[in-house]
């Protein structure tokens with residue numbers, strides 16, 4: 001093919017087009033390969049999988065196209081594209097997906113696959129018109145195992161033992177707490193996997209539109225409104241499941257139904273709520289309308305969760321923490337000999353004889369992000385004498401947290417310091433997560 005632009009060496013990403021038949025897939029791919037948007041698309045996709053990013057969002061506005069990638073839960077902005085470049089790339093992407101590339105007014109979804117040795121990838125594309133233009137999401141199924149069990153996610157054996165016992169109680173209220181976007185679905189999946197092993201049968205209740213698109217739930221009931229929830233819940237209780245999981249409960253009316261209809265049915269109700277810590281989740285239950293007596297009577301416990309990015313073991317760098325840092329972290333001098341930090345390419349960048357920077361080679365494991373996958377921090381709170389005294393004394397959240405910690409319960413902070421001492425994460429990453 002004759003070309004007037006200088007040759008760009010494209011990464012060897014082999015794409016497979018979507019289509020209803022073999023010949024249609026071939027035609028689509030042939031069109032993609034000679035389309036002007038092809039190089040931009042390949043560069044973006046190869047960059048995405050190289051960094052182990054699992055989501056890309058393209059925001060088409062009148063002026064330009066905003067590009068963001070999500071790597072291990074963190075959104076990173078890429079330089080925006082001009083509209084013609086973005087439009088050509090999107091037309092190519094839609095062709096690859098066997099979608100109508102002229103259509104920009106209705107939502108379209110499709111899937112295609114690709115291979116960049118040694119890995120194979122599946123890409124899920126969703127194009128949606130928005131008021132500013134169009135929003136395109138590419139979700140990547142990364143070829144690395146997703147932790148399914150709480151222990152694989154980083155929960156320590158002792159804490160997992162307590163969670164198992166709580167699930168085995170078979171009746172009462174168990175709370176899964178996390179902030180949306182901070183691994184909320186990760187711990188939720190873990191708890192459900194644990195529930196799957198320890199309870200005979202369970203049903204999940206999920207608000208439509210809040211469902212994680214990569215989770216296919218067996219026995220899931222979906223609802224749009226409180227009324228729909230009430231009807232679905234009544235029908236479901238007649239079937240007498242052992243355990244009911246409720247994702248993201250944010251309505252006092254729904255919480256009231258769970259307390260009055262669910263908890264009195266002597267079954268296990270597992271409720272996912274937004275909270276920064278296990279103790280905050282208890283306070284949140286009160287905001288959702290549970291009285292302190294109801295909490296004492298029904299609550300089994302809370303499993304709260306935050307996620308830390310895990311340092312890439314191939315490129316992380318060890319350093320000796322000085323006394324100042326240790327005292328800031330509340331660690332006694334001499335207790336920890338070394339911490340690890342994220343690889344800093346700037347420290348290894350040299351100059352050629354013309355003064356141009358020569359960056360160090362990109363780490364093949366993490367794609368230069370310095371992190372690889374995630375690890376969970378957990379707080380496990382049980383409804384015990386300490387909680388009882390906290391609820392009865394009507395303490396403020398900060399005081400309640402202090403009392404709980406003083407009773408020997410490890411908090412996110414202590415769990416995080418243990419991760420730091422193990423070299424699993426960096427000081428900056430731990431501070432970022434603890435602040436959130």
Ligand SMILES: [Zn+2]
Pocket residue numbers: 312313314315316363364365366367368369370371
């Ligand atoms: Zn690395």
